[in-house]
Amino acid sequence: MKLHHFLLFIHLAGVVVWVGGMAFAHFCLRPAALALPPAQRLGLWRAVLGCFFRIVWVAIAVIVVSGFAMLLEVGFAQAPRSWHVMAAIGLLMAAIFASIWFGPWRALQQAVAAESWAQGAQALNLIRQRVTLNLVLGTLTVALATLGLAY
Numbered sequence: 001m002k003l004h005h006f007l008l009f010i011h012l013a014g015v016v017v018w019v020g021g022m023a024f025a026h027f028c029l030r031p032a033a034l035a036l037p038p039a040q041r042l043g044l045w046r047a048v049l050g051c052f053f054r055i056v057w058v059a060i061a062v063i064v065v066s067g068f069a070m071l072l073e074v075g076f077a078q079a080p081r082s083w084h085v086m087a088a089i090g091l092l093m094a095a096i097f098a099s100i101w102f103g104p105w106r107a108l109q110q111a112v113a114a115e116s117w118a119q120g121a122q123a124l125n126l127i128r129q130r131v132t133l134n135l136v137l138g139t140l141t142v143a144l145a146t147l148g149l150a151y
C-alpha cells in the first residue's frame, strides 16, 4: 500500500462520515422528528447534533490534512484544476460548518437549556439551511472529483 492510497482512504472515510451524516439527518431524521412536540424535537436535535458535530470536526481535520497532503505530493502547480476546485469548496464547507458551530448551534443549546422553544426552532432552522447548503456543496464536490467535470 502506497502512502497515497492510505491518504485517499482516510480522505474518503472523512467525506463518507460528513456527507453521509448530513444526508441521514436531512432525509431520515428530520421527517421523523417533525412529528414530535417542540420540547422533545429540539431536545432530540440537541443531543443528536452535539454528538454529530464533534465527529464532523474530526472528519474536517482528516479531509483537509489528507487532501492537502495529496495535493503536495504532485505540487500545487501540477495538480489538476478539479483538485483546486475541490480544495476551495472543501474550505468553504469547513467555514460554513464553523459558522454553524459558533452561531446557531450555540443559540440552540442555550434555547433548549432555557426551554425557549420558539428561539430554539429559529436556531434549528438556521442550522438546517446551512447543513443543506453543505450537503449540496459536498455532493457537488464528490461529482467534480469523480466525474471529471472541472478538468
Ligand code: HEM
Binding pocket: 008, 011, 012, 015, 019, 063, 064, 066, 067, 068, 070, 071, 083, 086, 087, 088, 089, 090, 091, 093, 137, 138, 139, 141, 142, 145, 146
Ligand atoms: C481542503 C479540502 C480538500 C482537498 C485539498 C482535497 C484534495 C484531494 C486530492 C488531492 C484528491 C486525490 C485525487 C486523486 O488521487 O485522484 C482528492 C480525492 C477526493 N476527494 Fe478531496 N479534497 C478536499 C476536500 C474534499 C471534499 C470536501 C470532498 C467531498 C465532500 C472531497 C471528495 C473527494 C473524492 C470523492 C475524492 C476521490 C476522487 C478520485 O480519486 O477519483 N474532497 N481530494
